[in-house]
Amino acid sequence: MVEGLLKPPAIPPGAKIAIVSPASSANPERIARGIAALRALGYDAVASPHACGKHPPYFSATAEERLADLHSAFADPEIAAIICTRGGYGSNYLLDRTTGGLDLDLIRAHPKPFFAYSDHTAVQTWLLDQTGLVSFHGPMAAADFSVENGVHLPSFHAAVTGGLVAVGAEQGMRVLRPGRARGVLYGGCLSILAASLGTPYAPHTEGKLLFLEDLGEKPYQIDRLLRHMILAAKFQGVRGFVFGEMPGCEFDKSRPGSLDEVILRVLAGFDVPIAIGLRSGHVSQANVTLPFGLEAELILDNDQPQLQILEPAVSHAG
Numbered sequence: 609m610v611e612g613l614l615k616p617p618a619i620p621p622g623a624k625i626a627i628v629s630p631a632s633s634a635n636p637e638r639i640a641r642g643i644a645a646l647r648a649l650g651y652d653a654v655a656s657p658h659a660c661g662k663h664p665p666y667f668s669a670t671a672e673e674r675l676a677d678l679h680s681a682f683a684d685p686e687i688a689a690i691i692c693t694r695g696g697y698g699s700n701y702l703l704d705r706t707t708g709g710l711d712l713d714l715i716r717a718h719p720k721p722f723f724a725y726s727d728h729t730a731v732q733t734w735l736l737d738q739t740g741l742v743s744f745h746g747p748m749a750a751a752d753f754s755v756e757n758g759v760h761l762p763s764f765h766a767a768v769t770g771g772l773v774a775v776g777a778e779q780g781m782r783v784l785r786p787g788r789a790r791g792v793l794y795g796g797c798l799s800i801l802a803a804s805l806g807t808p809y810a811p812h813t814e815g816k817l818l819f820l821e822d823l824g825e826k827p828y829q830i831d832r833l834l835r836h837m838i839l840a841a842k843f844q845g846v847r848g849f850v851f852g853e854m855p856g857c858e859f860d861k862s863r864p865g866s867l868d869e870v871i872l873r874v875l876a877g878f879d880v881p882i883a884i885g886l887r888s889g890h891v892s893q894a895n896v897t898l899p900f901g902l903e904a905e906l907i908l909d910n911d912q913p914q915l916q917i918l919e920p921a922v923s924h925a926g
Contacts, residue, residue: 613901614740616689616719618922619768623688624652626681627749629659629668631727632696634750636660639693642749645759646691653749656681659693668693671701678702679711682718689768693750695726695797702731703809712738721768721922723897724748725889726823729796730804733811736794736901742921745796745819745888746897760887760894767897770920779896780853780885781913784868787881789848793904793917795819797889802833805840813837815845817904821852823890827859827870834874843878848906850915851884853891881908886915 619625625646627639639660646653656677658669668674681690702710710731716739723744724732732743744767752758763773775781794816795801801820804810825833837843851871858867868884875882883906888896899921907914 612740613742614716614719615742615921615923616721617924618770619651619688619721621650622652624654624686625689625691626656626684626687627653627659627691627693628656628674628677628681629661629693630674630678630702630731631668631692631698632666632694633662633668634660634693638750638754642693642753645753646749653691666696667698671698671704672708674698675702675708675710679714682715682720687720689721690723691753692724692728692748694748695724695728695751697727699728699731703734710734715739715741725821726797727800729800730809732900733794733796733801733804734809737812740901742902743900744897744921745900747895752895757893758895760896763897767899767921770922772920773897773899773917774914775886775896776914777912779894780887781850781883781915782885783908783911783913784872784884785880785882786908787848788905788907788909789817789881790903790905791815791817791847793817793819793898793902794900796821796900798822798830798833799825802836805836805842811842813842813846815847817847817850817906818843819850819852819886819888819898819900821889822854822857824856826857827867830854830857830867831870831874834871838874846878846880848881849875849878849883850886850906851882852889853885853887855890855892881906883908883913883915
């Protein structure tokens with residue numbers, strides 16, 4: 609793991625933003641709406657060559673083409689930030705050296721905010737762990753910018769301009785186990801983190817303030833994923849847990865065993881604060897931007913949860 613943290617430059621007003629599809633194909637109409645929404649915010653959003661493409665069976669393009677789009681976006685001096693269209697499946701192909709693999713030297717030399725979540729978690733954690741590049745777990749063009757109230761604008765603007773991101777109950781977070789913790793915020797989509805175990809791209813979750821979220825995994829499946837992480841010793845020294853909104857991760861209300869109960873039971877051996885419900889990643893509305901790799905504080909007192917990022921995510925803030 610790298611020792612230093614690599615903060616990309618802040619995004620100035622009117623900056624050009626590249627829209628990329630490193631995994632599944634996205635609905636062109638939703639991409640267009642997402643680009644229009646970014647332009648309405650004052651940014652010059654442009655689609656990369658294969659952003660709107662389709663390649664069988666479910667990709668936006670070949671792995672080589674998707675990798676080329678991502679590398680070009682990082683290398684282009686006119687591009688200030690990169691936002692994915694959606695997740696889906698397929699970004700793990702960009703880690704495979706048979707397709708050339710991510711050029712860490714190129715990305716390290718041209719750091720930029722890279723917005724993604726879901727399937728892109730393994731790419732984001734790999735870049736953070738290997739280059740120190742701050743990871744922007746936040747809204748994507750077709751998934752979030754394309755819909756009304758799909759983006760939590762205060763955290764997005766704070767993250768890209770050098771402000772401090774702070775969220776709490778208004779963003780869905782509630783207390784499962786009270787307490788306070790401070791540490792480096794890290795994480796992403798739980799099923800993707802678990803899937804990368806045993807590979808060179810496994811996440812460095814140990815000792816972190818850990819954010820975990822997912823979509824459509826029932827409580828017993830969340831149980832299995834958390835146990836997988838525990839058995840792989842990936843929760844050693846974790847300072848605290850924050851779970852996302854977790855849409856579709858509850859049993860039908862007629863069945864016993866809530867997700868809250870499962871999480872508290874599985875993590876009973878970890879004497880740290882736990883929160884749930886923070887809308888970042890897979891969400892129903894207002895996707896919060898969480899910069900990973902930064903020092904943060906989790907305050908879970910008196911049912912008034914707060915997660916505060918204690919340093920800017922970008923450099924040269926105006």
